[in-house]
Every structure is written in C-alpha cells, then in structure tokens.
Amino acid sequence: MWSAQRKWDPRGQHCYVTGGSSGLGLAVSVALTKGGADVSIVARNEERLAKALAELEARSFASIRPWIKYRTSPDQKLRTYSFSLSEPDASDAALEAACRDHDGKLPHAVFLCAGSSTPGFFVEQDASSLQKGMDNTYWVQAYTALTYTKWTVRDKTPGKIVFVSSLLGYMSMIGYSSYSPGKHALRGLAETLRSELLLYGTTVHIMFPGNIDSPGYVEENRVKPKITLEIEATDKPKAPEALAEGLIQGVQRGDFHIAPDMLSNIFRSSTLGATPHNNLLLDGLYATIGWIGLPLWRRDMDSTVLKHRKEHSDYLAAKGFFK
Ligand SMILES: NC(=O)C1=CN([C@@H]2O[C@H](COP(=O)(O)OP(=O)(O)OC[C@H]3O[C@@H](n4cnc5c(N)ncnc54)[C@H](OP(=O)(O)O)[C@@H]3O)[C@@H](O)[C@H]2O)C=CC1
Numbered sequence: 492m493w494s495a496q497r498k499w500d501p502r503g504q505h506c507y508v509t510g511g512s513s514g515l516g517l518a519v520s521v522a523l524t525k526g527g528a529d530v531s532i533v534a535r536n537e538e539r540l541a542k543a544l545a546e547l548e549a550r551s552f553a554s555i556r557p558w559i560k561y562r563t564s565p566d567q568k569l570r571t572y573s574f575s576l577s578e579p580d581a582s583d584a585a586l587e588a589a590c591r592d593h594d595g596k597l598p599h600a601v602f603l604c605a606g607s608s609t610p611g612f613f614v615e616q617d618a619s620s621l622q623k624g625m626d627n628t629y630w631v632q633a634y635t636a637l638t639y640t641k642w643t644v645r646d647k648t649p650g651k652i653v654f655v656s657s658l659l660g661y662m663s664m665i666g667y668s669s670y671s672p673g674k675h676a677l678r679g680l681a682e683t684l685r686s687e688l689l690l691y692g693t694t695v696h697i698m699f700p701g702n703i704d705s706p707g708y709v710e711e712n713r714v715k716p717k718i719t720l721e722i723e724a725t726d727k728p729k730a731p732e733a734l735a736e737g738l739i740q741g742v743q744r745g746d747f748h749i750a751p752d753m754l755s756n757i758f759r760s761s762t763l764g765a766t767p768h769n770n771l772l773l774d775g776l777y778a779t780i781g782w783i784g785l786p787l788w789r790r791d792m793d794s795t796v797l798k799h800r801k802e803h804s805d806y807l808a809a810k811g812f813f814k
Pocket residue numbers: 509510511512513514515516533534535536537539574575576577603604605606607608627631655656657658699700701702703704705706707708731
C-alpha cells in the first residue's frame with residue numbers, strides 16, 4: 492500500500508496539554524476533545540483551568556445532540572491539573588496526577604503549549620529576568636519532555652511529544668532577549684530528541700507559530716517596546732483555533748517542524764540545516780522566497796532600529812538609566 496502509515500487519530504488517546512487553559516493550548520484541547528481524545532490540561536491558575544474545563548464541557552443547543560458541543564462520547568475523560576511547570580518536581584507531579592486518573596497509564600501524546608513572553612530591551616534585563624525567560628520558554632516544556640521520556644521508556648511504550656516554539660525560535664530581533672533564546676533552545680532539544688527517541692519509537696514534533704491572538708499576546712503587548720510592535724506589525728495575530736488545527740494536521744502529516752503559515756514556512760525552509768523537509772519541492776520554493784525576501788526584510792528592520800536611536804536614548808534618559 493502507498494499510504495504506509497495510518498494518520499494519527501486522537502480518538503481514544505490520552506492527550507496531555509500543558510498551557511491548555513488559554514490561547515493556543517485551549518484551542519488544541521478543544522480540537523482534541525472534538526477528535527474524541529481524553530484531555531488532561533495542566534496550567535497554574537485554577538480559575539482559568541475551571542473556565543477551560545467548562546469550555547470543553549460546553550453544551551450546544553444547535554447540535555443534533557443538544558447536550559453536547561465538543562465531546563464525542565460520555566466516556567471521554569476531561570481533566571485539569573494545577574501545577575507550575577517551570578519547576579521540575581511540580582512537572583513530575585503533574586504528569587503523575589494525570590497518569591493516576593488513567594489507571595497509571597501514561598498519556599499517548601503530550602502537547603507542550605505552556606510558555607510566556609515578557610519583551611523588553613536587553614539593557615533593562617537582569618540575571619533574574621533572563622533566567623525567568625528561560626524558565627517560561629525552555630524549562631516549562633523541557634522538564635515535562637524529560638520525565639515523559641523516562642517514564643515511557645521505562646514502561647516500554649512509545650510516546651509522542653509536541654513542542655511549541657515560535658517564529659522567534661528561527662530568528663530574532665530587538666526586544667526578545669529573554670524569550671527567543673529559550674525558543675531556539677527548544678529547537679535544539681527537539682532536534683536531539685527526534686534522533687534519540689527513534690530508539691524507542693517515540694515521535695517528536697515542534698511548531699513555530701507567529702503571533703497568536705491569545706490572552707498571552709494581549710499581556711505581552713502591554714510591555715512590548717514600541718519599536719518591536721512596529722516591526723512585528725507585518726505579522727497579524729492568528730486565531731488560536733486555526734493554529735491548533737494546523738498543529739494537529741502537522742502531527743497527522745508527520746511533519747517534524749510544523750509550520751502553520753507562509754511566514755513560518757519561509758523561515759523554516761531557510762534554516763533547515765539537517766532538519767527533514769516537509770515537502771522537497773515546496774520547501775525549495777519557500778527557501779527561494781526567503782533567500783530573496785529575508786535579507787531585504789532584515790535590512791529594512793535594521794534601518795527602522797537605527798531610526799529609533801534618538802527616541803531610545805530619550806527613553807533611557809527618562810528612565811534615569813544614564814545617571
Ligand atoms: N502569543 C503569541 O503571539 C505566541 C505564542 N507562542 C507560544 O505559544 C504558546 C501558547 O501561547 P499563547 O496561546 O499566547 O498562550 P497564553 O499566554 O494565552 O497561555 C499560556 C498558557 O500556559 C500556561 N502557563 C504559562 N506558564 C506556565 C507555567 N510556568 N506552568 C504551567 N503553566 C503555564 C498558562 O496558564 P497559567 O498562567 O495559569 O499557568 C496558560 O494556560 C506559548 O508557548 C508561547 O510562547 C509562540 C508564538 C507566538
């Protein structure tokens with residue numbers, strides 16, 4: 492048969508979604524619930540977790556089965572767990588709690604959507620804010636991946652790990668010194684694991700989305716430098732639901748690097764290295780667009796930054812930076 496591998500089907504699978512109480516993670520949780528999966532959501536804030544669960548359990552009077560909106564069966568287990576995933580012990584405890592509710596069995600797949608961004612100028616950072624940056628990009632996903640890998644190997648069950656990086660895991664620019672490094676680090680981790688976890692039959696994916704129209708995006712924009720906002724304006728935020736669909740389709744196609752839109756594909760194809768292609772022909776096309784377009788874009792961005800010198804200096808002076 493030509494269609495050698497069957498498409499991944501969430502039905503009946505236990506999916507563990509970190510950051511599932513908001514934005515992309517919530518949209519992924521909804522999509523997986525619609526797909527018939529058991530969904531375990533992990534995040535910190537209990538109120539938001541409760542709201543997310545209410546959303547998953549929402550009823551719709553428009554559907555043929557008027558009491559159910561997303562569920563495909565009354566047997567689906569939809570659960571939430573409050574843990575801080577930037578701590579190693581709490582990450583283990585969260586996974587353990589979700590296993591406990593599934594007869595001790597590990598999730599079939601982990602969707603690592605948790606993360607956050609606090610943009611700002613590098614000169615305004617300190618050791619603690621840079622470390623927090625790594626906590627909220629890299630460690631918040633890496634600890635779970637580590638424990639999940641150990642436990643699946645121990646149980647001799649193959650797993651599935653899906654990381655969420657960002658366009659800022661392919662490139663970077665002014666304002667992202669506390670965020671972009673951790674998102675690049677996730678790429679390095681995913682690349683290592685794609686290779687190493689072949690030993691155990693565990694599959695690894697990583698997505699690189701641009702701006703997401705999420706509560707987290709609203710939050711980060713409150714502190715985002717004006718110049719960063721200006722440069723980013725090209726990348727209109729996308730609906731979490733559309734990106735969640737792109738994420739799940741990418742997993743189903745077996746893409747290692749999941750690029751949910753044109754920009755993501757351009758950056759992906761321009762920085763492939765030894766990363767597997769998604770589509771040899773199209774990747775060549777995207778790389779060509781990038782080869783021409785990216786240097787022009789970067790030159791334009793550099794001149795925008797340079798034009799901002801005076802305003803930036805005034806800003807630092809007003810903050811008392813020079814005294
Ligand atoms: N927003 C954007 O423009 C972009 C975002 N991304 C990435 O996509 C992912 C989703 O972003 P977005 O949809 O904006 O998400 P939101 O900021 O809307 O939600 C983030 C989720 O992660 C949880 N979370 C954050 N930190 C922790 C932690 N330490 N422990 C446990 N849970 C945590 C939050 O819950 P709680 O706070 O209650 O713990 C919440 O459920 C993130 O990894 C983000 O970096 C990538 C590209 C663009």
